[in-house]
Amino acid sequence: MNLLEQIHSPADLRKLPKEQLPALAEEIRRFVIETVAKNGGHLSSNLGVIELTLALHRAFDTPSDRIVWDVGHQAYTHKLITGRKAKFCSLRQVDGLSGFPKRDESEYDCFDVGHASTSISAALGMACARDATGGREKVVAVIGDGSLTGGLAFEGLNQAGHLKKDFILILNDNEMSISPNVGAVSSFLSRKMTSDLFIKFKKETENFLTHLPGFGRDLLSLAKRAEDSLKGFLTPGMLFEAFGFDYIGPIDGHNLEELEETLRNVKRLNGPVLVHVLTRKGKGFAAAESDPATFHGVGPYDAQTGVVHKKAGAAPSYTSIFGETLVKMAQEDKRLVAITAAMLEGTGLKAFAERFPERFFDVGIAEQHAVTFAAGLACRGMRPVVAIYSTFLQRAYDNVLHDVCLQNLPVTFAMDRGGLVGADGPTHHGVFDYSYLRHIPNLVFMVPRDEVALQRTMATALQHDGPFAYRYPRGESEGLPQPTEITPAPIGRGEKLRDGKDGVIFAIGTMVGEALKAAEALAGEGLELAVVDAVFLKPLDRDLMLEEARRTGRVITAEENVLQGGFGSAVLELFEQEQVDSVRTLCIGLPDEFVEQGTQQQLRQRHGIDAAGMAERIRKWYA
Template sequence: MSLLENIKGPHDLKALPAESLGRLTEEIRQFLVHAVAATGGHLGPNLGVVELSVALHRVFESPADRILWDTGHQSYVHKLLTGRQDFSKLRGKGGLSGYPSRAESEHDVIENSHASTVLGWADGLAKANQVLGRDDHVVAVIGDGALTGGMAWEALNNIAAARDRPLIIVVNDNERSYAPTIGGLANHLATLRTTDGYERVLSWGKEVLQRTPVVGQPLYESLHGAKKGFKDAFAPQGMFEDLGLKYVGPIDGHDIAAVESALRRARRFHGPVLVHCLTEKGRGYRPALEDEADRFHTVAAMDPLTCEPLAPSGGQSWTSVFGDEMARIGAERPDVVAITAAMLHPVGLTKFAAAFPDRVWDVGIAEQHAAVSAAGLATGGLHPVFAVYATFLNRAFDQVLMDVALHQCGVTFVLDRAGVTGTDGASHNGMWDMSVLQVVPGLRIAAPRDADQLRAQLREALDVDDAPTVIRYPKETVGEPIPAVGRVGGMDVLARPEKGAKGEAGGRTDVLLVTVGTMAQVGLEIAELLQARGTGCTVVDPRWVKPVDEALPALAARHRVVAVVEDNSRTGGVGSAVAQALGDAGVDLPVRTFGIPPQFLAHAKRGEVLADIGLTPAEMAGRVSAALARTTAPAAAGASEISEENHL
């Protein structure tokens, strides 16, 4: 009988004899490989934390003790051990989230799937325990990669300030260069280190960890790189204990008995303790271990034996189009350089880095630093391209505003995964960038509709040296090219009604449809539906959506209704900017904006999410028709209809 099937919660796990744990961890790994292969998801990180997760739930009393996961993509084992074993719809509509989810379980405390925040959460929860007189424990699990983020060190600075406040930090260090034997020695020494009154007597770096020559370099240089592994860059015992943290480790993170022993000692200590666990990403699954790029960090649905995808890719990705063009531009322009925040491969900079290794920098999970460093590069005479997921640029807004834009620096931000991304859930949808960035003076935003436009607009952005530029595109594959049938100002006309056709009379057309980026194809489908109803429709792609094209108000004045379709929040997005521009120009027309409502969206496939929020051609065509009808309806009747319209 399966041991895993009988684990309905941490109490069942605690009841298992120690000699059964090896069998349980093997069952968990087999489950993960087959379940994640069927749906896609984060496989490598979870294979690496099986024993660590088991030990955490055997030592602590979740949910009374708060176990917090930084980033959260390694929480699948935690889900299994807390009674969630139906992975059939993992990351799908109605299924388990790929991250901790408070809606799923009382054992999920936070849903942070952006890195480096967990220590701040832990600091606040530990303070709350102290103020309210609770003796529950707070345990924060953070990876070595997440420790490259500045927020982690801001939190450590505060955590260490209160040496009488219990808080346990577990560093899940999956850098692959450590030998397991080191963990046994460190586990023995840790018994002394966590005893009250013990004075530090050993120097960690020289005797045990003579790994790299960077000791003594500035702290940030030591942390440089997404997954460099902080243990290879400095002597952790000295650093953390100098901050006021007791240091335990390094521990072999795949030795459950050793991890449990370390965690129990940390639990008894009445102050902040750091437990350093060495784990192996992808452990137990040979294909993951042989993947040098990221050890199967994320996989699509695949055959677990051959690792072949279960579904064809469907075409070229936006990321690869960008990556290929960047490599070509790099060969033409020696002033173009690149920055990534721990995501060199996911954002498409692999080819550029291979060709120009001295012109690309991975700064770790440090988007704020990346933006400021880019400002420095631009001021120094280069043109930096900072490639980052759209949702992660939110973290660097102040730096974009005050360091890049205020100083009129020619920095190009390339935002991958813009719009609705779907399966990764609320935190990963790139739905705020065009709203947040609207307020940045001088900044320009391009939203390419196809691969040709991405190539062209990237080059246009790189020709701007006195202001920041943004290129944004989605996660899915690139569709067919969408040719323009005309040009008005800097805008491409994608469709127009035939002369003399119904829906165009007296020099005015019924509807002007402004489409943003990849919503261009959706806009053309809306236009077809409207034309079939006898409604004349002009479809334009502004290409550069910020600032609003100067020719747009005059074009809009030749229509009865303006509609804007974008894959960004309706609040403060392109639709709002268009409405303001028309008002400023004295063009008094109804403007209907279709975009993402101001809410956090549940995980599901992109198409399912768009359907749920009404961003389908049929739904929007119907609402445009209703808006057009209201232009000739009595005012009283129109008032209630407008109220209904505004819920989108």
């Protein structure tokens, strides 16, 4: 019997006899494994949270009760049982299901999330709104996969404990190791301490002791200390109790009966409660269990063996080239330190961490801390390289400005996943960094067009005595021969790659190659365009750009960034400052909207920033 086919909503799930739940969990596990094998996606975290998701939707009355997921990449089972199974094959595909919760996709998704550590603050806001409007629904935040390492999570914890709102926090702990005996005893205590009988007994005992003449209150105080000491000794809950939460757990996150019983009991409690659930990343798929990091975010693979498919003869990724080059640089310069925020493999720093463990720091999902920590290192003569995805560095904007650039410290920001990233969609596209970094004083921003240029960029950053940023794209490099020697580039110097009399394309980063292809296509139609690689977003090569603009009279700018405040804006500002009035300008880039998911190629084509789209825009402009 295919149980999953019978589940069209959580209401159907609640009707299912509990004896059939383990079989349903295994059906879901196999379905997720097979779907992600075709599309790629976040596998390990989703396999680990299947039982917890089923228990949550059985214990709570969703969608009236609210479940906020953190991080959103653990919500595949949630999507499957909330009416989206038929579309699940479109997961992370263009115009398909998002890989994260999305409010406009389902009434069961009550908060959009792609970045970490947001659930506690968002859910607490919902709880306060509920109380202000006279609602009675339960609000549950499910935080896990390292999200509790983020400072925002602790800010939310602090206020939640202070406000004492009716609020439930599920800590999905897929890393902590607790021995079976302690876990079993603690689990037993947690279930008993949340039962109606225990709560009634506890309240009646408190009332009895309070009204005893003489030593009643002393006995009550002693009893409370004994309870707290027992819970603190057997569980890691003292931290959360200090924040004002009632701590329940740890609970076996793969024991459906235990989970559901505990959650139903917790649902009856008032005030802030934290339920500590232990899960295993990759649960039920041997390859993912043994290597959860690889299967955290993975491309297509064999659903039976777990072997990840790789293109034959594929060029190395920009990420791997960055990591290998950084190791070579660190061998020669002992000041170099690498920092990342819970993205060791994702940023290509695994080899660096193994080779130089004393000079590598993974700070957890704490981008703000990573940047200010780097500033402290730089103050004492080190040369920190902060390797963070472009989309995640957004979270540390003030730290970049105030703690690094204001002090003109030699901190390098290596932004992986610059530009469109593909299937992860709008929460992960790195298409805002030109705009949010370009205007900061003291910062140099260099954008390599290929892997050879990336290596030169890295050398330039290391020798520069001040803040330096560079971005590079996700995916394969161009497959160019690696240089035997890497020399720094002169700051603020662009490069003319193609001559032409009818106009000039100023391109930057990934758009340089597309601009060259577009220029070649248009040359066949009699339109001769020069192509200049700007190389630097800041400072611009003013002399080269002004010379080419005045020579041709027509300028096209091309960037894989939103147009507002980006590279094109920088060129227009240059023309305004230099009073270049006779030049016509066309700016090509991304629109003022959040770009959805799809492959990088699909999205570039859709928004007209690939070679063909660029050529068509230019063709119409000249017509």
